[in-house]
């Protein structure tokens with residue numbers, strides 16, 4: 001069984017890991033959704049690391065607590081990835097992240113009721129049967145709690161693990177954050193967890209926002225969390241441990257040192273003062289009805305409903321303020337995803353105008369896919385509608401999308417559908433090539449741009465109309481010699497132009 005220390009795999013460390021594949025880390029944890037829609041560089045890096053390290057897949061979008069069940073298309077993608085990577089664990093969070101066709105991209109708290117537990121158990125059963133292995137579920141940090149809860153979180157965790165055979169990923173930081181915010185005893189929480197269910201630990205750093213602790217994964221592990229972790233190890237035992245960092249991510253070696261030091265510090269056995277608790281008490285009986293009406297309403301309207309007086313929320317925040325925290329987090333997450341994807345569009349606009357555009361887009365277009373990278377497919381049309389006076393902006397958005405799609409392709413994939421798409425406006429091309437603002441009057445060096453893949457890198461080439469036509473014509477089934485003879489005869493292309501084109505035509509995948 002895989003043990004030892006793991007690190008959350010982050011894109012910023014890819015280059016370091018490719019250059020220095022040997023590290024002191026025992027295993028890596030990869031975010032499932034970052035790899036389900038790609039055949040490009042991220043998957044290649046993951047596969048490369050898998051040659052040396054065990055990998056755990058850790059999802060953020062399965063939404064095991066959705067009242068309307070889990071999505072089969074998403075499960076299929078997870079299974080496909082698991083067949084390639086052969087992870088030693090597949091985990092996600094005990095939460096909901098989706099209602100109906102809308103993906104929230106947040107880990108949202110579940111109603112802790114018998115009806116909900118029953119639905120979660122049915123969802124887990126579907127996932128485990130489909131994947132043919134136990135699912136590992138993590139306790140989340142929450143900022144709101146369902147007013148009609150019928151059991152404590154530890155009871156809920158034990159109950160669903162006992163009934164479904166799933167395992168638990170105990171995030172010690174999340175326990176600490178929730179204990180501080182909702183004022184309960186973190187040690188007692190630990191004692192309430194049945195050690196037999198625990199398959200992994202997480203550690204991370206929270207941020208103290210004054211009104212409440214926020215699970216940002218942006219800081220070093222705090223000392224009280226380390227102390228709690230030692231107690232967890234005493235009560236539960238040794239399990240694979242992983243450090244998560246998602247914001248203000250330092251160099252790989254810094255995180256490597258932090259997790260190794262943590263493992264060394266917490267290796268000391270605890271004095272006997274902390275005895276294991278009594279066997280967990282499962283909630284007996286209960287109203288295990290099928291009616292999920294209230295739970296459904298909670299999931300549908302978490303951001304918008306009027307909170308009741310009995311509702312509990314994190315720290316000194318009011319339930320209304322909590323809704324705002326969640327809504328803001330949603331908006332920030334989706335805006336960041338748009339910023340990452342529409343790089344050139346963002347560069348061509350004043351920052352405030354781009355952020356305003358994103359805000360409007362997020363308000364108008366709900367995310368429907370588990371992978372946040374898929375968000376923004378309708379941006380070109382949206383920009384055209386919002387800013388009809390800037391005709392080059394939709395072209396830039398289209399190019400950004402094309403570039404993103406090219407990144408996702410396997411090397412050598414047939415590029416007929418993506419290669420050398422016409423982008424007609426010279427202003428867009430100038431901006432694409434780094435000019436800060438549109439220029440008027442002067443004639444452009446070329447009206448067309450070819451985007452293509454050279455191994456894992458996406459490259460670009462400015463083309464004259466004749467070059468563009470020639471490349472396009474080559475993408476249809478033709479006799480190459482015949483086509484060349486025609487081009488030569490018509491004197492449409494110079495010898496230098498042909499040579500230039502053939503440099504990229506020689507790359508695998510350009511010609512279907």
Ligand SMILES: [Fe+2]
Nearest residue numbers: 138171202244
């Ligand atoms: Fe975690």
